[in-house]
Amino acid sequence: MTLLQRCTLLWGSADLYDDDPHVRVVDNCVYLPYSHGNVWGLFSSDGKPVLEAIDFREGVHVPGDQRLPDEGRIDLAVTERSDTSYIYIGRINFHYGHFLVNTLPRFWNITKIKSPNTKILFHGPMSVEQIFSTPYVKTIFSMLGLRPEDFVKFAIPTKIKHVVVPKTSFEEQRAGFYTYKSLCSDIGRRILHNKDLSTRIDTLYYSKTRLKSAVGIIKNEAELEEYMREKGQ
Template sequence: MGSRARGGQAERRVGAPIRRGRVAPVTVAPVPPPPIAPPPPGRHMPPRTERDRMTTRLRRCRDWWGECALRDDLPVVREVADAVYLPHRFEGSWGVFGPDGRLGPDGVDGPSPDPAGLPAAPDGEYLYLGHLVPHYGHVIVDTLSRLWPLAGHDGPRPRLLIHTFDPLPAFGALDFLRAILGRLGLAPEDLVAFEEPVRIGRLIVPEPAFRAQVEAHAVFGTLCREIGAGFHDSAETDADARPLYLSKSRLATGIARIANEDDLVAELDRRGVEIAYPERLAFGEQVRLLSRRRLILGSTGSAFHTTIFAAPGRRVLGLNWMPAVNSNFALIDRLAGTTARYYHLDGTRYAPAEGFEFRWTIPDPRAVAAELVARAEAFDDLDARDGLARPRAGQGLRSYAGALRGRISRAAGRWRGA
């Protein structure tokens, strides 16, 4: 592999991704939408009424909160000899450091000890994953994005160096983390964190292949498809035409939730939509379920990120709490080959929520359910039908949405240990 000097450190390309460093984005051919399946035996689809017709209650989201750039090149990888690892401190610097200072975005700058005076970590190659938190969405966006050098790599596996506020054994209980690492020949037991400063003889520091709300490299999609391929069978792709709704109503903690989602779920269920609770399913079961369904409904959240592991070509109808959608969803949709349509609702109300940054209440959930089903039936025509239905955000909503976005950004910073 080639290398070049940069800032006193050696940069190199690690692993053997497809096409020796350039990965073509997935191209998904247009496929006719599946018909809405009839309800299961014993459940009757209510008669269509004027209320079932699409109205302007759901307004198409056409703006992104953040940037959305895709890149075909590989991120930079640094190989550092005698790097310094400083553990988390509530005051002072922490992170990994080379001769020229802190490596990567994680950590706090400050004076770094002379590596010659530090005890050495156990021998072996270490790959730095940054700050790790036990939250599915952040593992996908912030941690998995550092594992891209292992896409297509069949050599020895490194130890995974992290910073964390959580005890290492806690990560072994995370089904999704064990499943994802297992597909790469690793396990949560390969995670390493030190309680005292140490010298790392050989440290690999990859730049992330996914930068939240900024950009994503195509190799991140390649890595996720490689992981997901072990959990779904191409022969079962799109096998079930019944729409699937991913509910957050059983979640105990998170960023945001719909306060009256139970009412929405009840009406969707009555109309023949299957309801799933992702946190109750193993990671592999989620990937297989999404691969079998081409039409997936839900409110924006980490559960939608699982589409990047599923068979390409998913279709998503998402409810969003404000007119602008977090651009992470657009980045993942493009990498996954997903066709997604996101909607905001006029009359949405917001309030604090225990265990969440906030909750939002949707107006008339039964009517919203009817509109979602109608849009599912007319998925291919939504661009034309939604052409004039732009979100109407008054100054009060824009100001409040801005404040909530600030809370979400600060919460993300806390998750990342910033």
């Protein structure tokens, strides 16, 4: 009986890049606070969305909880924030898979470009306290030397003098950068540094059989698990 079959279909594309993602510096931009299904995000001084700040899917689709202005610009009264520089890392998504696919890829160069006085600017419905109360998020951020006081978001439209926007290093259903692989490997090494591992683990298999719901599943995954147990894997 054949448990696995070769996949011959691909949703989107799977390009790999050796070079680093683009980093854009945006001056005098406008931050619109997160509002699910409405217009929110980072906009340049002419009112147009900062495209590097958007987590496109397949390179063209805007996230389902974000809408862009129809006229391509915004005209709002805003509060001025010119006292510091910011690094923008997009919406923090707390779904574990989307955290790895959409959120973490923007941190690929955070340890190189962040200074003690630089704040990390983000979007999302969660407070900073809620972010760091999520165990896996807290662990990953701590491995990057990040603390709650490093993060900030605004509740009202805000004009910001200087924002650094690292483009994502993993584009959903489109492309990945080797620098993201390096980031994840480095985080893994730091987590395991003080762990006493008596058994070498060469391969990990993440199963969805215990999930109550999932976007995609493997039809005979329970059978596959049993086969691996029988083989001592």
